[in-house]
Each structure stands twice: as C-alpha cells, then as structure tokens.
Amino acid sequence: MGPFNFLAIVLLFACLVRASSDSSTNTLSVHLTSGSFAGESLAANGTERWLGIPFAQPPLGSLRFKAPVAITRPSQILRNATQFGNACPQAASAGLGASISEDCLFLNVWRPSGTTTRDKLPALVWFYGGAFMDGAASDPSFDPTRILARSVTIGKPIMFISVNYRVNTFGFLPRLVKHEPQLASSHVPTEDLNAGLLDQRAALTFLQDNIGMFGGDPAKLNEGTSFSQSLLNLNTPSAEEDAAFVTFIKDLMIDPSTITNSTFDTLISLYPANDSSLGGAFNTGDSLYDRGEAWYTDNMYLSARRLLFAKAAPLQPLFAYFFEEFIPGNPTDLGVYHGSELGLLFGPVPNSIEDDFANQLTDFYINFINDLNPGSQWPQYELSTKKVLQLMRNNVTVIPDEDDIPQLCCGPGAVSKIVSRSQMFYAASLENLSVNGSSGNSMPSD
Numbered sequence: 433m434g435p436f437n438f439l440a441i442v443l444l445f446a447c448l449v450r451a452s453s454d455s456s457t458n459t460l461s462v463h464l465t466s467g468s469f470a471g472e473s474l475a476a477n478g479t480e481r482w483l484g485i486p487f488a489q490p491p492l493g494s495l496r497f498k499a500p501v502a503i504t505r506p507s508q509i510l511r512n513a514t515q516f517g518n519a520c521p522q523a524a525s526a527g528l529g530a531s532i533s534e535d536c537l538f539l540n541v542w543r544p545s546g547t548t549t550r551d552k553l554p555a556l557v558w559f560y561g562g563a564f565m566d567g568a569a570s571d572p573s574f575d576p577t578r579i580l581a582r583s584v585t586i587g588k589p590i591m592f593i594s595v596n597y598r599v600n601t602f603g604f605l606p607r608l609v610k611h612e613p614q615l616a617s618s619h620v621p622t623e624d625l626n627a628g629l630l631d632q633r634a635a636l637t638f639l640q641d642n643i644g645m646f647g648g649d650p651a652k653l654n655e656g657t658s659f660s661q662s663l664l665n666l667n668t669p670s671a672e673e674d675a676a677f678v679t680f681i682k683d684l685m686i687d688p689s690t691i692t693n694s695t696f697d698t699l700i701s702l703y704p705a706n707d708s709s710l711g712g713a714f715n716t717g718d719s720l721y722d723r724g725e726a727w728y729t730d731n732m733y734l735s736a737r738r739l740l741f742a743k744a745a746p747l748q749p750l751f752a753y754f755f756e757e758f759i760p761g762n763p764t765d766l767g768v769y770h771g772s773e774l775g776l777l778f779g780p781v782p783n784s785i786e787d788d789f790a791n792q793l794t795d796f797y798i799n800f801i802n803d804l805n806p807g808s809q810w811p812q813y814e815l816s817t818k819k820v821l822q823l824m825r826n827n828v829t830v831i832p833d834e835d836d837i838p839q840l841c842c843g844p845g846a847v848s849k850i851v852s853r854s855q856m857f858y859a860a861s862l863e864n865l866s867v868n869g870s871s872g873n874s875m876p877s878d
C-alpha cells in the first residue's frame with residue numbers, strides 16, 4: 433500500500449547561519465560540516481542536486497539502536513554526491529530507489545538551476561511516511577522536479593530536501609515483540625528511544641548549519657511531512673463478522689488485554705454491520721471492510737489529528753485540510769485513500785483532468801513554505817471556528833471540522849456503490865510544540 437502516517441508539518445527555526453559562504457569556482461561543490469560534496473546539474477529538469485549527503489555518523493556497531501551522533505571530523509576529500517545513499521533496513525521493495533544498509537543516515541538536496549548562496553530560498557524538508565516501518569528518501573515517487581518547477585513558475589522558488597531516518601526495529605525499538613513479555617525498549621537507555629525521530633531532528637540540525645551553503649535560508653526550513661485493506665474480500669460469514677471486527681481492532685493494539693468486552697461491544701454498536709448511516713458507511717458491499725475502514729480512519733487519523741489540533745491551535749497557526757478528491761483511475765474500493773493526494777503534489781499527475789487542481793494544491797504548499805500561510809482562501813484553524821479546507825476538484829471550500837465527516841461518492845463509474853472518506857492532513861508550524869523524541873511508545877501499526 434501507499435504511504436501511511438504521512439504528516440505534512442512545518443518546522444520554523446530562527447537560529448543563525450553557521451556555515452560560511454562558498455567561494456569555490458565550481459558552484460556545485462559545497463563544503464559542509466560533514467564533508468565536501470560535488471553535486472550535479474540536471475539542466476533538462478531545471479534543477480541542481482546533491483544526493484547521499486551524510487548528516488550523522490553511520491549508526492553501525494556500537495551506535496546501533498543509539499541516538500544519532502553528529503559528524504565532527506569531516507573528510508577533506510571532495511566526494512561525488514550523484515548517487516542516493518542507502519535506504520534504512522526494511523523489507524525489500526521495488527520502490528526504494530537504493531540498496532538497503534544500516535549505514536543509511538543520508539539526505540538529498542534539490543534546488544532550481546542557477547540558485548546562488550545569496551538567494552536564501554525557503555526549503556521543504558520531506559520525511560517519508562510508512563508507519564515508521566518502511567520508506568526511503570530515494571523513492572522515485574518523491575522526485576521534486578514538478579514542485580520546484582511550479583515554484584519557479586509562480587515566482588516563489590523553493591528548495592527540496594528529502595531525509596532518511598531509521599524505521600522499524602532500528603528506529604523504533606519500543607514495538608512489542610510478539611510472544612515476548614518485555615518491551616524491547618526496556619533494554620536501551622531512554623535517551624536512545626525513538627531513534628528514528630531523533631534522526632529526523634539530527635537532519636534538521638544539520639540543515640540548520642548547512643543549508644546556507646546550498647542557497648537556502650535556515651530561518652525558512654519547512655518540514656513536509658496494512659490497514660483496513662487487510663479485511664477486503666475475506667467473505668467472513670455474517671455470524672462471525674463482529675468477532676472478526678474485534679480481532680482486527682485488537683491486532684492494532686499494543687496490549688488489548690486491558691480492554692473489556694463491554695468496550696468492544698460498544699465499538700460493535702458504534703460501527704454496526706451493513707449500516708449505511710453509521711460506522712460502515714462506505715457501501716463497498718463488503719460490510720467487514722467498511723467497518724474496519726471507518727474505525728481505522730476515525731481512530732488512527734481523525735482523532736489523532738484532532739487531538740493535536742486541540743492542543744496546538746492555541747499555541748500557533750495551524751491549517752487543516754481534508755482531501756476529498758477521488759482521482760479517476762484509482763481503485764474504487766480504496767476511494768479517497770490516505771496519501772492519494774501525493775500524486776498531485778509530486779506528479780506525474782495521474783490524470784490530466786486533475787492538472788489545474790494539482791497546481792492549486794501544489795501552490796498551497798509553495799505558499800506555505802514561502803509565507804507560512806497557504807493563501808487567503810485557506811483560513812487558519814482556530815478552536816472557536818474549527819475551519820478546515822475541503823480539497824476537491826471544482827469545490828475547494830471551507831468546511832467545519834465536525835464530528836462526522838461527509839461521505840463522498842468517488843466519481844464516474846462508482847455510482848452509489850463506493851463511498852469513501854478521505855484523510856485529514858495538516859500543516860503546522862511546530863515552533864512552540866514539544867517534540868521530545870524519547871517518550872517511550874511508537875505507533876501501533878500493521
């Protein structure tokens with residue numbers, strides 16, 4: 433499945449530029465705190481890029497399962513930065529764009545052709561999703577050429593940086609090991625827990641110190657940030673459906689043993705079988721799938737996003753969106769699924785009917801990266817009004833963040849059979865939020 437747990441969030445830094453300006457004759461040679469690197473020009477794409485730049489020491493040997501350690505003794509040799517660095521350890525997959533190795537703490541930088549250190553461009557920093565289980569900055573679907581071209585076209589050029597961070601056991605030890613009474617995390621010091629999040633933070637610190645060498649502005653660093661599908665077409669007998677629904681929920685919990693049967697009974701009644709008005713409201717014709725999808729959306733995305741917004745909206749500007757566009761050609765069973773808007777951002781735009789809408793969506797991002805505000809069409813999320821922008825072709829409009837979310841029909845061919853909810857994403861400046869990385873539990877996922 434596509435990316436899961438993708439957060440488009442924004443970090444605002446206000447520190448000083450520590451790296452000094454580069455006076456080298458070759459403008460694509462940069463001297464960074466982790467070494468010197470030669471980038472390459474992709475004239476046809478209108479970009480220049482540096483791939484595979486190390487931002488921390490390789491987390492090997494005694495550094496395995498440890499918080500990332502900064503590079504303090506950079507090599508003086510000019511290295512070729514034209515190949516992606518390794519992807520972090522995870523299950524093999526065709527879409528990684530690089531080989532897998534524990535030596536994986538690399539980032540990649542793209543900028544519009546001809547950018548100079550005087551330009552001080554704002555930057556979008558992209559952390560892949562993947563439920564903290566998989567993903568890689570080298571994934572070809574995260575090629576930013578389209579976004580950069582659009583930013584130049586509308587006169588608001590940006591840079592793009594994609595970052596590797598450790599995932600699964602290597603980055604998030606606290607996952608429960610099946611059949612083990614002890615959490616794996618009990619074996620490592622607290623300050624090393626959630627090393628994957630600490631990797632992200634180390635990359636941001638590195639960029640803070642070095643982005644100026646690429647023509648970026650360290651004060652304008654922005655961070656972009658198997659579920660119910662496993663239930664599809666199981667043909668579970670009606671008499672067993674409630675039990676299968678409860679099993680699905682239990683399997684997503686770290687420790688379901690403390691949840692009472694009456695709680696599960698309540699969930700069964702809140703997400704009833706074959707009910708087109710409550711819970712299973714998607715009408716795919718697969719009742720168990722509909723219920724699982726409804727529960728998953730509410731519990732894994734909507735409630736988490738609302739909790740964050742309830743806490744953070746009083747602290748600083750937040751902007752919420754609700755992507756409701758069913759892209760023609762996508763599987764109707766999946767409807768408007770989590771991450772389906774990424775094709776409109778990175779391209780290639782999957783269907784030319786979406787071209788204008790894709791530009792509109794991309795412009796919101798570019799505006800936000802330049803101005804920390806996506807534009808006048810999009811009101812800030814405030815607790816008194818709870819306004820969310822509905823993103824849908826031909827109907828970009830402000831809607832309330834209500835208890836229940838409108839159910840959507842997915843366009844031509846779907847008729848009334850397939851109705852799906854989309855996912856809520858958000859963009860937030862995190863300046864005033866606590867982002868401590870060592871809180872113990874990683875997200876349950878499957």
Ligand SMILES: *[C@@H]1O[C@H](CO)[C@@H](O)[C@H](O)[C@H]1NC(C)=O
Binds near residue numbers: 474477575577578
């Ligand atoms: C040029 O950009 C396209 C995306 O528009 C990308 O697929 C391609 O890989 C880029 N070329 C190179 C050499 O990176």
Ligand SMILES: *[C@@H]1O[C@H](CO)[C@@H](O)[C@H](O)[C@H]1NC(C)=O
Binds near residue numbers: 512513514
């Ligand atoms: C850098 O790598 C590119 C692509 O592999 C290659 O064409 C180029 O010759 C290399 N440059 C150096 C200095 O090694």
Ligand SMILES: *[C@@H]1O[C@H](CO)[C@@H](O)[C@H](O)[C@H]1NC(C)=O
Binds near residue numbers: 669719
């Ligand atoms: C849901 O509806 C279908 C079709 O009418 C029916 O076959 C099935 O038994 C129902 N499931 C439950 C759990 O009631």
Ligand SMILES: *[C@@H]1O[C@H](CO)[C@@H](O)[C@H](O)[C@H]1NC(C)=O
Binds near residue numbers: 693
């Ligand atoms: C809870 O439900 C499960 C599965 O139906 C059953 O095996 C168990 O005995 C129930 N527990 C209690 C305390 O009722």
Ligand SMILES: *[C@@H]1O[C@H](CO)[C@@H](O)[C@H](O)[C@H]1NC(C)=O
Binds near residue numbers: 444747748749861863
């Ligand atoms: C963070 O909080 C301070 C103090 O309340 C405020 O001045 C600042 O604007 C806030 N930052 C953001 C990005 O909202």
Ligand SMILES: *[C@@H]1O[C@H](CO)[C@@H](O)[C@H](O)[C@H]1NC(C)=O
Binds near residue numbers: 822829831838
């Ligand atoms: C646009 O979306 C709003 C909010 O969901 C809805 O009330 C309205 O009917 C839609 N307009 C059209 C033309 O579909």
Ligand SMILES: *[C@@H]1O[C@H](CO)[C@@H](O)[C@H](O)[C@H]1NC(C)=O
Binds near residue numbers: 866868
């Ligand atoms: C976050 O870390 C800071 C500094 O280590 C500490 O003072 C603060 O209490 C932590 N906040 C939370 C919520 O853990």
